[in-house]
Amino acid sequence: MKVTVHIWDWPLRLFHWLLVAAVVAAYTTGKLGGEFTDWHGRIGALILGLLIFRILWGFVGTTHARFASFFPTFGRLIAYLKGDWHGVGHNPIGALSVIALLTVLATLVVTGLFANDDIAFEGPLFSLVDKSLSDKLSGLHALALDVLMVLLALHLAAIAFHRLVKKNNLVIPMLTGKKQVPKALASSIPSVGLLRFLGAAVISSTLAWGIWNGGAADYFIPVSSLQTAALKLGW
Amino acid sequence: MKIKLPLTLALTVVATAAFSGQVEEQIRFRQSAYSYLSWNTGKIKSQVVDHPETFNKDQIVAAANAIAAVANSGLINLYGTGTDQGIGWKQSRLRPEFFQKQDEAKELDATFIKEANELAKVAATGDAAAIKTQFGKVGASCKSCHDLIRIRE
Numbered sequence: 001m002k003v004t005v006h007i008w009d010w011p012l013r014l015f016h017w018l019l020v021a022a023v024v025a026a027y028t029t030g031k032l033g034g035e036f037t038d039w040h041g042r043i044g045a046l047i048l049g050l051l052i053f054r055i056l057w058g059f060v061g062t063t064h065a066r067f068a069s070f071f072p073t074f075g076r077l078i079a080y081l082k083g084d085w086h087g088v089g090h091n092p093i094g095a096l097s098v099i100a101l102l103t104v105l106a107t108l109v110v111t112g113l114f115a116n117d118d119i120a121f122e123g124p125l126f127s128l129v130d131k132s133l134s135d136k137l138s139g140l141h142a143l144a145l146d147v148l149m150v151l152l153a154l155h156l157a158a159i160a161f162h163r164l165v166k167k168n169n170l171v172i173p174m175l176t177g178k179k180q181v182p183k184a185l186a187s188s189i190p191s192v193g194l195l196r197f198l199g200a201a202v203i204s205s206t207l208a209w210g211i212w213n214g215g216a217a218d219y220f221i222p223v224s225s226l227q228t229a230a231l232k233l234g235w
Numbered sequence: 236m237k238i239k240l241p242l243t244l245a246l247t248v249v250a251t252a253a254f255s256g257q258v259e260e261q262i263r264f265r266q267s268a269y270s271y272l273s274w275n276t277g278k279i280k281s282q283v284v285d286h287p288e289t290f291n292k293d294q295i296v297a298a299a300n301a302i303a304a305v306a307n308s309g310l311i312n313l314y315g316t317g318t319d320q321g322i323g324w325k326q327s328r329l330r331p332e333f334f335q336k337q338d339e340a341k342e343l344d345a346t347f348i349k350e351a352n353e354l355a356k357v358a359a360t361g362d363a364a365a366i367k368t369q370f371g372k373v374g375a376s377c378k379s380c381h382d383l384i385r386i387r388e
Contacts, residue, residue, distance in 0.1 A: 033378035035371025038284065118273065119377045120280040120370070139388035 002180040006188040007088050007173060009062040011197050015054050016174055022047050023105075023148075030145075037121045042212075044112045045124075049208030051106055056200040062189040064089030072096045088181045097155055104148045111141040113211065124214045258315065262323030265313040268305050270324075275301045276374070283367045292361045299351075299358035299366075302373065306351035311344045328386040340384055347376040 022043055029040040058067040070087075072095040079085045080092040090098055113125040115138040126134055162168040173179040275298040282290045314337075319329040333340060350373045357369045 032375065034373075034375030035368060037374065037378075117378065118269075118381065119374045120276050120284070135388040142387050 001183045003183050003186045004178050004180050005088070005186050006177050007064055007179045007181075008177045009065055009189055009192045010177060011053075011057060011192060011200075012061060012065045013174060013177055015050055015057065019047065019050050019054075019105075022050065023152075027145075033117075033119075037117060037119070041112070041121065041123065044109055045208055045212035047105065048109045048113075048211065049204045051102065051109060052204035052207050053200055054102065056204060060193075060196045060200060062192060064189065070095040070098070072099065086185060088179060088185050094158070097151070097158065101148075101151055101155065104144055104151060107144045108141060108148065111137040111144065115141050124212050127214070258317050258321045259323060261313040261315050261318050262321050262327045262329075264323075265310060266323045266325070266327075268308070268310060268313070272302060272305055275299075276370075276377075279366070279370050283363055283370060287363060290363055292358075295361075295366060296355075296358045299355045303351045303355040306348045311341060314340070328388070330384050330386050333384040336383060340380065343376065343380045343383060347373070347380065350376045 026040055026043045026047060029036040029043060057065050063069055070090040070092075072092040076085065076092040077096075085091060113123045114129050114134050115121070115123045116126055116131070116134050117138065118135075122134075129137070159170050162170050278298045279295055282295060314329065314333065316334070319327060319331045319333060321327055350369070354366070354369045354373050357365050360366075
């Protein structure tokens with residue numbers, strides 16, 4: 001006996017599909033270079049805002065959006081592998097994928113802020129670091145892209161595996177928010193608190209906008225100490 | 236008679252060295268060339284893209300002509316054997332695979348020259364929008380070569 005319940009709230013779904021579009025656009029503009037490089041930077045700023053929003057939403061969003069509800073602890077992972085995990089949000093392996101994707105995307109965005117391409121692009125926070133450190137961070141940016149490609153391949157492979165082998169469609173719930181679950185697990189998420197959403201949206205877009213405009217540079221005192229640390233490490 | 240062959244060889248080596256320079260010298264020259272290019276691309280980026288209110292046609296024309304001149308100077312001759320290993324102003328970032336990809340690199344160099352010549356032409360018209368588009372094409376040609384033969388930091 002299965003019933004249909006809401007599992008993904010609309011801000012989470014909006015975040016997911018905006019992120020998909022932004023990552024595709026960032027990849028394309030990054031590969032094309034030339035005139036598109038400035039667009040690559042702007043899309044990076046959009047992704048920065050989306051990531052900040054997702055982190056905030058991980059604390060104030062609805063049930064399955066919260067990190068605490070799905071964080072892949074050792075115990076949860078073991079239980080899942082033994083077949084003892086019963087839930088309707090991110091399963092523990094999926095949760096690992098979420099954390100890994102967010103971490104790599106954050107690495108791409110942060111390194112991109114300080115990057116340069118030795119042609120005609122400098123990230124908005126380029127002036128806070130030495131050219132040599134910027135070059136290293138640009139290299140790290142390229143390396144992180146390789147890691148992202150592997151993670152995205154795994155992400156898509158996992159979706160295909162759930163669809164074909166486990167007969168479990170993951171894409172439709174990410175579009176509609178609704179999923180058929182066993183009656184024993186049936187509990188819908190609460191409706192989205194509009195103030196929470198607005199708060200998270202305003203904070204994330206303000207921060208991303210400020211950083212993108214280099215306006216946050218004045219508050220980034222720790223960057224210079226990071227740089228000293230990096231130099232000491234022989235970077 | 237016996238001395239002729241070694242002498243010819245020695246003279247060839249000296250002549251080649253005089254033409255393209257020693258390894259370190261080639262690396263230093265090409266690093267200088269790219270560094271000088273970046274001064275000029277930086278000016279165009281600033282005046283055409285980032286701060287269009289500072290657009291100064293004379294400076295843009297000068298920068299575009301300088302880029303075209305460097306592009307046409309035969310940079311590819313500064314990529315002699317062994318120049319993937321060596322320190323010019325700093326360690327070279329040329330990938331050792333360059334020497335298997337020379338044909339491709341030559342094609343990219345030809346594209347760079349073509350786009351740089353076009354930029355000089357477009358700059359002379361003073362049409363900021365057209366300069367911006369053509370500048371993008373020059374940048375894309377720079378990037379295609381970076382992607383092919385340059386080591387990531």
